[in-house]
Amino acid sequence: MITVHDIHKVYGAKTVLRGVDAHFPSRQLTSLIGPNGAGKTTLLMMIARLMEPTSGEVRIEGRAVAGIRVGEYAKRVATLRQAPDFNLRLTVEEVVAFGRFPYSRGVLTREDQRVIDEAIDFLSLQALRHAYLDELSGGQRQMAFLAMTIAQQTDYLLLDEPLNNLDIKHAVQIMRALRRLCDEHARTVILVVHDINFAASYCDHIVAMKEGAVYCAGSVDEVITESRLGELYGLDFEITHSPRGRLCNYFNPEREAK
Amino acid sequence: MRVRVCVLFALLCGASLSVGARQMEWTQLLSLSGDAWLTLTASRLPRLAALILTGVGLAVCGVILQHIVRNKFVEPGTSGGLDAARLGILASIVLAPGAGTIWRMLFALVFCFAAGLIFLAIIRRIRFKSTVLVPVIGLMYGGLLSAIAEFYAYHNNIMQSMQGWLLGDFSRVVQGSYEIIYLILPIVVLTYVYAHRFTVVGMGEGMAMSLGLNYSATVALGLLLVAITVAATVITVGAIPFVGLVIPNLVALRYGDNLARTLPMVALGGASLLLVCDILGRLIIYPFEVPIGLTAGSMGGVLFLALIIWRHR
Numbered sequence: 001m002i003t004v005h006d007i008h009k010v011y012g013a014k015t016v017l018r019g020v021d022a023h024f025p026s027r028q029l030t031s032l033i034g035p036n037g038a039g040k041t042t043l044l045m046m047i048a049r050l051m052e053p054t055s056g057e058v059r060i061e062g063r064a065v066a067g068i069r070v071g072e073y074a075k076r077v078a079t080l081r082q083a084p085d086f087n088l089r090l091t092v093e094e095v096v097a098f099g100r101f102p103y104s105r106g107v108l109t110r111e112d113q114r115v116i117d118e119a120i121d122f123l124s125l126q127a128l129r130h131a132y133l134d135e136l137s138g139g140q141r142q143m144a145f146l147a148m149t150i151a152q153q154t155d156y157l158l159l160d161e162p163l164n165n166l167d168i169k170h171a172v173q174i175m176r177a178l179r180r181l182c183d184e185h186a187r188t189v190i191l192v193v194h195d196i197n198f199a200a201s202y203c204d205h206i207v208a209m210k211e212g213a214v215y216c217a218g219s220v221d222e223v224i225t226e227s228r229l230g231e232l233y234g235l236d237f238e239i240t241h242s243p244r245g246r247l248c249n250y251f252n253p254e255r256e257a258k
Numbered sequence: 259m260r261v262r263v264c265v266l267f268a269l270l271c272g273a274s275l276s277v278g279a280r281q282m283e284w285t286q287l288l289s290l291s292g293d294a295w296l297t298l299t300a301s302r303l304p305r306l307a308a309l310i311l312t313g314v315g316l317a318v319c320g321v322i323l324q325h326i327v328r329n330k331f332v333e334p335g336t337s338g339g340l341d342a343a344r345l346g347i348l349a350s351i352v353l354a355p356g357a358g359t360i361w362r363m364l365f366a367l368v369f370c371f372a373a374g375l376i377f378l379a380i381i382r383r384i385r386f387k388s389t390v391l392v393p394v395i396g397l398m399y400g401g402l403l404s405a406i407a408e409f410y411a412y413h414n415n416i417m418q419s420m421q422g423w424l425l426g427d428f429s430r431v432v433q434g435s436y437e438i439i440y441l442i443l444p445i446v447v448l449t450y451v452y453a454h455r456f457t458v459v460g461m462g463e464g465m466a467m468s469l470g471l472n473y474s475a476t477v478a479l480g481l482l483l484v485a486i487t488v489a490a491t492v493i494t495v496g497a498i499p500f501v502g503l504v505i506p507n508l509v510a511l512r513y514g515d516n517l518a519r520t521l522p523m524v525a526l527g528g529a530s531l532l533l534v535c536d537i538l539g540r541l542i543i544y545p546f547e548v549p550i551g552l553t554a555g556s557m558g559g560v561l562f563l564a565l566i567i568w569r570h571r
Contacts, residue, residue: 050464074470081464087328088460088515098458102470106454106518132514152469 001026002047002156002190007056009042009212016042018212020056024190024205026155029182031199032192034209035233040192041160043209047190048079048158060156074102078152080145080159092128092136092144096120099151119151123177139170146174150181157181159191163198171195175202200224200246208232224248263526270533274309275302277540300433308431308439309536310529312495315442315487317528318449320502321509321517322480323374325460327381329392330510333502334370334488337396340499341403342366342373343485343492344420348407352414359438359493366489373403374481426491426498426551428536441490445483446525453517456480460515498551500558501528507565531557
């Protein structure tokens with residue numbers, strides 16, 4: 001389990017996080033939701049150790065992460081960020097192989113090779129194996145990077161807006177893959193996601209943030225309610241239930257509807 | 259393909275050995291003495307070794323810098339590295355006139371390393387990075403450094419000797435005057451050992467750190483390797499532009515950016531390009547020589563333009 005304790009982050013005069021306390025249960029898919037500027041990505045980057053909190057602490061299984069060496073941390077927590085500026089010409093297989101870097105530092109063993117093949121199979125990327133990243137679509141690229149983080153074989157996976165700029169088919173593919181990672185491989189996944197319906201349909205746990213603090217947190221049933229979402233986003237929500245799950249409708253507010 | 263490049267490289271080496279102002283009687287070589295033997299061991303072979311090492315070193319430098327800065331248009335010539343090395347040599351001449359080559363190289367090294375760190379700091383502060391903006395800033399930065407150097411040289415009356423390092427020239431390479439260039443050999447080996455790490459550096463700081471790489475230490479090491487190579491080449495043969503830019507780009511087009519796989523091609527490519535430039539330079543106004551800085555500059559420039567046009571098609 002990852003827990004964060006009283007985290008503050010201040011940039012100059014601007015306070016981005018003000019006393020965040022939250023926990024992210026093991027072997028569950030947790031999403032961080034909330035309006036822009038709520039501090040979701042900042043919090044995720046602190047869990048990833050790509051940013052230092054001004055005060056407060058992130059703990060992984062009760063141990064403060066600040067004391068763990070970077071090389072060691074990479075074997076426990078993998079991070080996938082938006083990488084629009086990734087300009088290396090690498091093939092999908094090479095990128096996935098770099099997921100083994102924390103273990104092999106470049107010299108791949110047979111075991112590494114097996115893990116790489118597994119990660120490629122897991123996301124059905126066999127056909128793209130030898131394609132260069134710069135020849136792929138945004139969705140395929142994202143799948144390749146996800147395969148790399150999967151090959152890192154960490155208990156924890158952090159993803160910053162993995163569905164950004166993807167068409168709905170790739171978005172669904174990625175969310176289903178993450179679901180399977182939790183269910184079949186017992187990984188813990190934390191992601192920042194903007195589409196509330198993806199969070200409602202695929203996640204176990206939701207941490208909703210607003211203005212640099214946790215607005216509410218809990219299971220999907222607890223957080224995805226009309227009143228809570230309405231207040232979180234300042235929009236009029238209608239939540240419908242069907243055999244295929246919940247649907248949050250925030251289009252066409254009721255007062256304006258005919 | 260690899261075999262073909264190796265054969266081409268071997269042919270170029272042979273051509274380089276047989277071209278020169280003094281006609282060599284190859285049959286004389288069999289006696290392992292006499293004029294031809296002296297020409298070969300005192301001038302031709304050292305020159306060949308210096309050419310290969312410089313070519314390899316510059317191309318490898320270019321590729322490391324491109325990964326560190328994450329920009330394909332960066333090399334020592336477009337990031338102030340060459341100018342800083344020149345300024346360093348100048349400083350050593352003024353501050354410690356009697357010092358030997360090793361000291362001069364150390365000065366060049368320190369200046370080049372510091373300039374690299376400053377360049378990185380500048381680039382990091384720019385918010386809206388465009389691919390073209392980075393080398394333009396590098397060129398401006400280099401211009402500034404070389405203006406300081408020129409002022410300093412003018413002030414100390416050593417403009418004449420500074421011209422020597424402006425243009426790379428291999429005609430000065432003879433036995434006993436070039437051995438420092440062998441420093442490039444361990445640098446290239448070290449780069450190969452760290453190839454995976456430099457590729458990870460090229461993925462950007464965030465990704466490198468989440469892969470467990472000590473980012474700042476690796477960047478510092480890369481800059482140090484570049485500084486040593488640049489200092490060694492500027493001391494022995496002078497500044498040679500474009501090799502570090504053209505070769506890595508050409509190799510990346512065909513073989514990608516995974517350094518562990520492409521580094522041998524980059525190294526061979528750099529050496530071959532320099533050999534071609536040198537042979538041309540020796541033949542154009544035979545028996546005189548055009549400095550290689552000139553031929554490499556013009557050939558590299560043309561290749562580079564072709565590359566840009568090809569990429570945008």
